[in-house]
Amino acid sequence: MTKDVIALTERMPDALSVLAGLLAGGPDLLVETTGEGAVVQLCDAEGRPLVSIEAPLMLQVPGEAARLLGPGAEPSGDGPAWWIEARATTGVPQAEQLAGAFAARLTMLLGGRVWPPDAPGTVGAASPVDVSGLTAVPVPAAAQPAVDMLTDEAAVVLQDRPVVPMTSWLSEALRATVESDRSLQIVTPPHCRLSLPTRMVLQSTPSRWVVQDERCGYYDGLTGAVLRWQDGAFSPDRDESGETPVADAFTEVRPTGERQLIVSFRTLHQPEADLVLGGALEAAWQALTGGPPAGWGTSEPAGLTWSRRQLTDLAYERAPQPTWTVVVGTPDRPAVATLRVIRTSEGVEEDVTLTVGYGPGEELPLEALPKLAGELVTRHGLKTMMCQLREARRDLSAPPRFEHPPLPYAFVLGPAEVLEAGRDTASRTPLKERPVQLGPSARPGFYYPLGDGETAESWTALGQLVRHLRGAPPL
Secondary structure, eight states, rough: OOOOEEEEESSSOHHHHHHHHHHGGGGSEEEEEEEEEEEEHHHHTTTTTTEEEEEEEEEEEETEEEEEEEESSSSSSSOOEEEEEEEEOOOOOOOHHHHHHHHHHHHHOEEEESSSSSTTTTTTTTOOOOOOOOOOOOOOOTOOTOOOEEEEEEEEOOOOOOOOOOOOOHHHHHHHHHTTTTTEEEEEOTEEEHHHHHHHHHHTTTTTEEEEEETTTTTTTTTTBEEETTTEEEEEEOTTSSSSOOOOHHOOOOOOEEOOOEEEEEEEEEEOTOOOOHHHHHHHHHHSSSSSOOOEEEESSSSSEHHHHHHHHHHHHHHOOOOEHHHHHHHHEEEEEEEEEESSSSEEEEEEEEEEEEEEEOOGGGGGHHHHHHHHHHSSSSEEEEEEEOOTTTOBBSSSOOOOOEEEEEEOOOOHHHHHHOOHHHHHHSSSSOOOSSOTTTSSSEEEEOOSSSSTTHHHHHHHHHHHHHTTTOO
């Protein structure tokens, strides 16, 4: 299976150091650019890519490399590092050696380290890789550098890394497959996990996580459904009764005591000249972790230090198109958010999902949620907020195993939504606990406790509340 190779350098790559890395294949290979210069490709004599190299990304966020690659991945320098990712063409062994030699040459010149440290081509990288007679398979016109196989139904991406992040490669592959009415299918060994943003994106698009399994062949890493390759894509297998079996590996789980707190909310702002985005997310981060976010970016790794001003400038440049970003925390308190800025007829909307991880014995800051809701109502234009709890990994990555779905803990209605539902309706509900009024009496919001977030009864309470607010008769 294809292994991406990453050079984590201590100094900024310049044109000469990148050129030295590109010469890992000797002078006979062609060098081309694609993606408006964002991707450099080493190609064979026919112009077919052997290795695709992403533009260097500066990592200003401590712990971001370790979050995605595991302990020991951080360069030893005290300053920022540069992440340069090389992806070898599938099915060409020398291509993987080229990718490793490229990364090794960069780190020899600039300091740092190669991930994985045992990548082919890293030993003896000073000598060019023998590419005599080397050719690559022709690439279909619709394929992206990240795509290993393209059919009429699916774009298949092979990954073998501790955590599969939503890199710029993968997000571009996703965009291309959605536009071409295909399914993006990520195939990994069973030891791989998905980053939280990758899992969220796969669950919200026609995509699939395909896990290799020695017992059943392949299964869906998010649902456990046994899969087989048919009609140009991985699809659920069927037994004699027409049912899709669940892979045994998916159900082999044991309790760990780890939990996650998930806070999802939407805010609405008027498009004024002095509008600065990200305030609601920053307030939530402060309330739940005790500090601001550490970094952000439009893909993973999130290399930029947190800046509301830069976030706002980016969203303004991309408007009226939406802007999707990843926001990350510090290593001592795992926290990851996705933030989507959307320009609507009503104004500027921010759609946020913030997830914070906790280990066994760590106390969740549930008492901070009503106060946070009040701040979002009075200062940040809150429309709605949902707070949920789930039994899941502290590091927020998703394993190819069953994890309990989130359970509702509280729901919040902003002032405009209270007005729409009717104040009497919003303040008098069939729930056991009375709602907590938020903000000024003239224009209040309401915080609705839904239970302890540990039993299915909280789903019942949420259903009762939603039917009540919509004016539907109780069941």
